[in-house]
Structures are given as C-alpha cells and as structure tokens.
Amino acid sequence: MTGPSDREPVLQLIEAVLDGGSWRTWDEPVPVTTRDPGYRADLERARERTGLDESVITGEGRIRGRRVAVVACEFRFLAGSIGVAAGERLVRAVERATAERLPLLAAPASGGTRMQEGTVAFVQMVKVTAAIAGHKAAGLPYLVYLRHPTTGGVLASWGSLGHLTAAEPGALIGFLGPRVHQALYGEEFPPGVQTAENLLAHGLVDAVLPARELPAVVADALDVLCDDTAGAAGTVPPPQSGPEAAGPAAGADGGPGTPAAPSPAGVPDGGAAPVSGGTTPPASPAGREPRRDPAAADGAPAPAVTEGPAGAGPGVPATAVSATADSIRRSRRPGRPGVRALLKAAGRQVTPLSGTGAGEHDPGLLLAIARIGGTPCVVLGHDRHDGASPPLGPGGLREARRGMRIAAELGLPLLTVVDTAGAALSREAEEGGLAAEIARSLADLVTLPAPTLCLLLGQGAGGGALALLPADRVLAAEHAWLSPLPPEGASAILHRTTERADEVAAQQGVRSADLLAHGIVDRVVAEPGPPGPGPGSGSGSGPDAVTDAADDSGRFLAHLGEVLGRELALLRAERPEARLAARRLRHRTLGVRPLPPH
Structure with missing residues (x-):
C-alpha cells in the first residue's frame, strides 16, 4: 500500500506546524553503545541518513503564540521504531510537559516496537502510556496527529489516547503492518482498511487533514481545551538566547537542549549492555516474599537507560536459543492448562x-x-x-x-x-x-x-x-x-x-x-x-x-x-x-x- 508521496522529514513538519523560530529541543544526546555489530551499523546508517540520533524528537514551540510541547517520530530512522532510549526520551518529554502545564501534541509515524531490542523495548509502550495517562489526569490536553505510516505498538498505545486525533491524508494506519501479515498468513491484508480515510469513516479519528491545516485546527482546539490563558500570546516568557532559541535544525545532531532532569551519563541506544547504579526501592510490605529480581529498582526519576536483552545479537548462545525454543514449544502444547x-x-x-x-x-x-x-x-x-x-x-x-x-x-x-x-x-x-x-x-x-x-x-x-x-x-x-x-x-x-x-x-x-x-x-x-512424594514427582531428565x-x-x-x-x-x-x-x-x-x- 502506498501513502503520501515522499515522507516528510519530521523537522519539516515542525517548521510547518509551529510558529517560525519558536522550536526549542529538549533532547539530550544519545550515544550508540550496543555490542551487536549489525544493530550498531543500522543505527549509524540511520543517523547519517536523518541527521538525528534517535527515532523521536521532543521539545516545545508555539502555535499561534501558545506554548505547546511536541513529541514526534522520524520514520526514516529505523522505521520510527521505539526502543528503550526512544521510550525514555518520550517519557521525559511528557513528564516535562506535565510539570510545566503545557498542552502536548504528538505526531507519530512508526512501525512500532524496535525488534532488535525485543521485549524490553516492547514494554516501553506501557511506560509511555503511563506518562500520557498522568498528563491527562493533570487536566492537560493531549492532541495526536497520525502520520504515514503508524502501526503496531505505537498506534496501540500513545497513538490512540488523544483527546482529539487527526490523521494525514492517505496515511497507512493499522494495528499490524502489511509485511508481517503477508509473512504470517501468506496473503495481503484487505486493501482500503488501514487508511486514514477509512478510520475517519468508522469514527476512529476525528479528522483527516494535511499538516498545513494543523496550526489553525490545533489553535482553535486549545483555545477551548485550555481553561486558562497560560501559554497564550502575551504570557510566554521571551525566547532565551543561545542553543535553546535555535530554530528547527537545533538538536538535529543530538545537540544540547534543556533536559527534563539532570542526565546521568547519556542515554544509550538499545542493544545488550547492563546499567550500573540505582537506588534501593521501597521496602516490601511485611510478609511479602522478596523479589527474585537480582537488582533493586532504580528510584531516580530519570535514570540511565539500559539497552536491549542481555546477550542479544549474533553471539546469542546456542543454549539460550534452545531453551527459548523449548519454552515456546511447551507453551503451545494442546494439553497446557489455561485460565478455565x-x-x-x-x-x-x-x-x-x-x-x-x-x-x-x-x-x-x-x-x-x-x-x-x-x-x-x-x-x-x-x-x-x-x-x-x-x-x-x-x-x-x-x-x-x-x-x-x-x-x-x-x-x-x-x-x-x-x-x-x-x-x-x-x-x-x-x-x-x-x-x-x-x-x-x-x-x-x-x-x-x-x-x-x-x-x-x-x-x-x-x-x-x-x-x-x-x-x-x-x-x-x-x-x-x-x-x-x-x-x-x-x-x-x-x-x-x-x-x-x-x-x-x-x-x-x-x-x-x-x-x-x-x-x-x-x-x-x-x-x-x-x-x-512418589514416582514421577520430580522434573527429572528421563523420557518419562x-x-x-x-x-x-x-x-x-x-x-x-x-x-x-x-x-x-x-x-x-x-x-x-x-x-x-x-x-x-x-x-x-x-x-x-x-x-x-x-
């Protein structure tokens, strides 16, 4: 399926939607630390292609004079996929928007979870959802503009939680990407279903409109949704001089911005290295069996970010492959008991x-x-x-x-x-x-x-x-x-x-x-x-x-x-x-x- 021709780079979208010269990045640099050489090469190519250090950018600007926080995906960076570092960047931005009482505009364009990082990347969707829920619980507007294409875990989390949701004309928007459906079922997904226009016809988005119309629509909506004049024209502090006052290109190479919280040692991309540090979590209630997690939960609000699963990459031991395959096979046995x-x-x-x-x-x-x-x-x-x-x-x-x-x-x-x-x-x-x-x-x-x-x-x-x-x-x-x-x-x-x-x-x-x-x-x-007690009671290793x-x-x-x-x-x-x-x-x-x- 084809969508809008020539996917618009995310910084061009920022230029089109925000008031001129108002964009200020919030992003801290993200180093590449993965031990997987193939994934490292993918990340370095994506950086060279896009001029960005990750698949998401975050920051703030103004729309018709009102301060607005923005989180957006760059699809050209590994299909806009969300790994641990991207998820952490998103959450820090949402938390900052909440703390500063700013309305939040999200513009996803993503294939979903970053497969190279696996399950630990997958659960970032829970973390981002929790941050969005906190923002909304604080009585702050959350607006979403779905771009071509938006699929998978991104659509099934922060892409579908907006108070108001619009979509780009012709955009592919759906839960499962077409390539995966083809691979799993040997046939194409029915045409015309995963389109912005079909979603509008079924009441799943509020509007289909091009980016050039967003400023007027967002401004009108926020004039209604924001119950005070905070952030409106005339109440915003004047732009600061220096890096934070830079235009849309600022931070494109991972340059400095205003962090949501002091950054420990940078935020690594997904891969395979552990994280050091952390504080002791709250004590368990009396009588609770201690967690079997060998490490304590990090109590810091914005800790350093771990990479993907330990041992990920070409060097994954054969024993791990065998054990994983064995568990998957056993989980699919017909006689396995279920919830009933x-x-x-x-x-x-x-x-x-x-x-x-x-x-x-x-x-x-x-x-x-x-x-x-x-x-x-x-x-x-x-x-x-x-x-x-x-x-x-x-x-x-x-x-x-x-x-x-x-x-x-x-x-x-x-x-x-x-x-x-x-x-x-x-x-x-x-x-x-x-x-x-x-x-x-x-x-x-x-x-x-x-x-x-x-x-x-x-x-x-x-x-x-x-x-x-x-x-x-x-x-x-x-x-x-x-x-x-x-x-x-x-x-x-x-x-x-x-x-x-x-x-x-x-x-x-x-x-x-x-x-x-x-x-x-x-x-x-x-x-x-x-x-x-008795025969057959142990796990053993024999055929029976x-x-x-x-x-x-x-x-x-x-x-x-x-x-x-x-x-x-x-x-x-x-x-x-x-x-x-x-x-x-x-x-x-x-x-x-x-x-x-x-």
Missing part, C-alpha cells in the same frame, strides 16, 4: 460474567468473579478452547475493561491472565478499534485504583498480551513468554523469513528467565511445581519425566493457586498509597532499572 482450568482448580465461589453489558461478547476472553486462596477478586484472561486461545478482538478488550471497572468500583483485586498467540487480525478488528482498545486497556490498568496482579500463563504475543500485562505484581509460569510479535512475525520483520524465529526470540529475551532479569516479571513459578504444566496440570495448578492466593492477599493488605507509588515507580523504570552483571 486454573479457576476450576484454585477458584471458589466462581461466578462467570458474560460480555460487555452493552451487546458484545468475545469468546477469546473469560471474565469472572471468584475467591482465590480466600481472597475475593475479579479474574479476566485469554480463554483457551481445545488447547488454543481464540484471538482477542476489540469487543474482548471492552469486556476486559468492564472487569477492570468492577474491580475499581468495589475495591476488589484484579487478576489478569495472559495466554494468547496474538490479537485478532482482520478487517472487523481494525474497523472496530482494536489498537485503540489496547491503548485504553493499558491506560486503565496503569491507573486502576484497585490492587492488580498479572499472571503470564503461556503464550504472550503482541498487543493482545500487552493489553493485560500492567500490574502491581507480575508472575510468570516457567515456560510462559512475552514478545512484541509471535516469534515468526518478528523473524519476518528482521530477516524477511520466518525460519529464524527461534534465534530471534532468544535475541529478544522473551522467556520467563529473561523477563525476570529485566524486571518485567517479579517471580517465576516452576513447572509443574514443587516435587512431591514430568517437565511442564501439561504433563502434570493438577500439581502445577495446585501450586499456582497457592502462590496466587498469597500474592492477592498481600496486595490487598498493602496501603493503597504505597502500592500505587510502587506501581508508578515500576512503570517509570521499565527498561532503565539496573541489570545483573553477565
């Missing part, structure tokens, strides 16, 4: 709920209220049928958000269970607002007042998995995994073949041990569980050994139920203020917390 089996084994007084309450029901989602380990809770999760989970569509996410509302209104803990090969990929899903519902689910979870616990039970592919991930605590079954795409899709993007899926998954750090090391999960639950949840689901579910019961009880006993503060810190430090040496 979990509720049957560990739940008491289970009351199933059905649908959104507004005429929609999705077989891909289970929603219920129950007691687990004596603690009352709301349970929602991807629902396996005959060994497979039907792909979750936008209706299923609206059903999930019904469960979130019940938990919030009654103060009940919420348990989300992730076990999906991916979200629905169809005309109906795109036109029904799948990406926007993923974004709203993320925003609801990061702000939910009720205690939240997530269990990665099996497969965790793409936005359908991410939509249920954010929580106060995240547990993972031993052979569960989390990835920006099914490994076959990630392989198609990076290598234009699905044959390297195992290698790519290992590089991306998708398995539970990797997630634990990166602070994405807090505890890994062994499969099939602690050994018991019990090795995963499918081999002895009864033992696994009994142990898992005990673990979940304890976790829910502890979360419910925490002071809400402390729990919510810890959650904010958790999301803020995704990808930037210290990692163990390796």
Whole structure:
C-alpha cells in the first residue's frame, strides 16, 4: 500500500506546524553503545541518513503564540521504531510537559516496537502510556496527529489516547503492518482498511487533514481545551538566547537542549549492555516474599537507560536459543492448562460474567468473579478452547475493561491472565478499534485504583498480551513468554523469513528467565511445581519425566493457586498509597532499572 508521496522529514513538519523560530529541543544526546555489530551499523546508517540520533524528537514551540510541547517520530530512522532510549526520551518529554502545564501534541509515524531490542523495548509502550495517562489526569490536553505510516505498538498505545486525533491524508494506519501479515498468513491484508480515510469513516479519528491545516485546527482546539490563558500570546516568557532559541535544525545532531532532569551519563541506544547504579526501592510490605529480581529498582526519576536483552545479537548462545525454543514449544502444547482450568482448580465461589453489558461478547476472553486462596477478586484472561486461545478482538478488550471497572468500583483485586498467540487480525478488528482498545486497556490498568496482579500463563504475543500485562505484581509460569510479535512475525520483520524465529526470540529475551532479569516479571513459578512424594514427582531428565504444566496440570495448578492466593492477599493488605507509588515507580523504570552483571 502506498501513502503520501515522499515522507516528510519530521523537522519539516515542525517548521510547518509551529510558529517560525519558536522550536526549542529538549533532547539530550544519545550515544550508540550496543555490542551487536549489525544493530550498531543500522543505527549509524540511520543517523547519517536523518541527521538525528534517535527515532523521536521532543521539545516545545508555539502555535499561534501558545506554548505547546511536541513529541514526534522520524520514520526514516529505523522505521520510527521505539526502543528503550526512544521510550525514555518520550517519557521525559511528557513528564516535562506535565510539570510545566503545557498542552502536548504528538505526531507519530512508526512501525512500532524496535525488534532488535525485543521485549524490553516492547514494554516501553506501557511506560509511555503511563506518562500520557498522568498528563491527562493533570487536566492537560493531549492532541495526536497520525502520520504515514503508524502501526503496531505505537498506534496501540500513545497513538490512540488523544483527546482529539487527526490523521494525514492517505496515511497507512493499522494495528499490524502489511509485511508481517503477508509473512504470517501468506496473503495481503484487505486493501482500503488501514487508511486514514477509512478510520475517519468508522469514527476512529476525528479528522483527516494535511499538516498545513494543523496550526489553525490545533489553535482553535486549545483555545477551548485550555481553561486558562497560560501559554497564550502575551504570557510566554521571551525566547532565551543561545542553543535553546535555535530554530528547527537545533538538536538535529543530538545537540544540547534543556533536559527534563539532570542526565546521568547519556542515554544509550538499545542493544545488550547492563546499567550500573540505582537506588534501593521501597521496602516490601511485611510478609511479602522478596523479589527474585537480582537488582533493586532504580528510584531516580530519570535514570540511565539500559539497552536491549542481555546477550542479544549474533553471539546469542546456542543454549539460550534452545531453551527459548523449548519454552515456546511447551507453551503451545494442546494439553497446557489455561485460565478455565486454573479457576476450576484454585477458584471458589466462581461466578462467570458474560460480555460487555452493552451487546458484545468475545469468546477469546473469560471474565469472572471468584475467591482465590480466600481472597475475593475479579479474574479476566485469554480463554483457551481445545488447547488454543481464540484471538482477542476489540469487543474482548471492552469486556476486559468492564472487569477492570468492577474491580475499581468495589475495591476488589484484579487478576489478569495472559495466554494468547496474538490479537485478532482482520478487517472487523481494525474497523472496530482494536489498537485503540489496547491503548485504553493499558491506560486503565496503569491507573486502576484497585490492587492488580498479572499472571503470564503461556503464550504472550503482541498487543493482545500487552493489553493485560500492567500490574502491581507480575508472575510468570516457567515456560510462559512475552514478545512484541509471535516469534515468526518478528523473524519476518528482521530477516524477511520466518525460519529464524527461534534465534530471534532468544535475541529478544522473551522467556520467563529473561523477563525476570529485566524486571518485567517479579517471580517465576516452576513447572509443574514443587516435587512431591512418589514416582514421577520430580522434573527429572528421563523420557518419562514430568517437565511442564501439561504433563502434570493438577500439581502445577495446585501450586499456582497457592502462590496466587498469597500474592492477592498481600496486595490487598498493602496501603493503597504505597502500592500505587510502587506501581508508578515500576512503570517509570521499565527498561532503565539496573541489570545483573553477565
């Protein structure tokens, strides 16, 4: 599919939208530190091609005299993809806009998550969503201008949360990029669906308009949305002299700007090196099992940024590839227990709920209220049928958000269970607002007042998995995994073949041990569980050994139920203020917390 001819460089867009000479960059330089020679070469070529040091630029300017914060993507820089450094840059800009009470204009053009950095880059979408949610909660306007093309995790997070959303004429806008769909399903996505004009026809954007019309539209909207005159013409401090007063070219080579907070040692691009430093996180509540994360969460508001998964790149050990492939294979076994089996084994007084309450029901989602380990809770999760989970569509996410509302209104803990090969990929899903519902689910979870616990039970592919991930605590079954795409899709993007899926998954750090090391999960639950007396009770190594949840689901579910019961009880006993503060810190430090040496 073709979109607008000759993609406009992002700095030209800035010139077209902002008042002349008003642009001031907020970006700090980003060094290249990855140990992966192929990724390093990609980054250096992107820098040479664009004159930028990352795929996003941030700063401020004026529109008709009003101060406005701006975050935007440069698609020519690795397809505008978001890695750890880009995610951190976005969050710092949003936080600064919030602190300075500025309206925020976002102009994404991106293919989504940066596949070279894998899962730790994928969860940046949670971090950015949390920052946007905080900006909106402060009563500040957030406007979005979707440019050609905007797909994947960017559309399914900060690209779909605007108070007002416009799109570039002819832009390709959709959840799954056309190339990945072709690689996974051997056919092209239906034409004419993932277009700005079709989104407008289905009520998913508010307007389709060229960039030259943005200044007038944004100015009129902000005159209504901003309830005071702060930032309007006549109230803005005069531009400073020096680098901050520079025009659109300032900072294009990573030059100085005004940082949101003192920068520690620069912000590295994604790759494979650990981060040193960090402060000790708040003490765990009494009785809480210590985190199995070997490093403390970084308490600084803007810490140095980690790179991608440890060991990423051509040198990933063969043992890691084998272990990752083994977990993915085991997670897909037909006999692996799902959320229904979990509720049957560990739940008491289970009351199933059905649908959104507004005429929609999705077989891909289970929603219920129950007691687990004596603690009352709301349970929602991807629902396996005959060994497979039907792909979750936008209706299923609206059903999930019904469960979130019940938990919030009654103060009940919420348990989300992730076990999906991916979200629905169809005309109906795109036109029904799948990406926007993923974004709203993320925003609801990061702000939910009720205690939240997530269990990665099996497969965790793409936005359908991410939509249920954010929580106060995240547990993972031993052979569960989390990835920006099914490994076959990630392989198609990076290598234009699905044959390297195992290698790519290992590089991306998708398995539970990797997630634990990166602070994405807090505890890994062994499969099939602690050994018991009698033959066949150990994991062993023989041909008849019990090795995963499918081999002895009864033992696994009994142990898992005990673990979940304890976790829910502890979360419910925490002071809400402390729990919510810890959650904010958790999301803020995704990808930037210290990692163990390796």
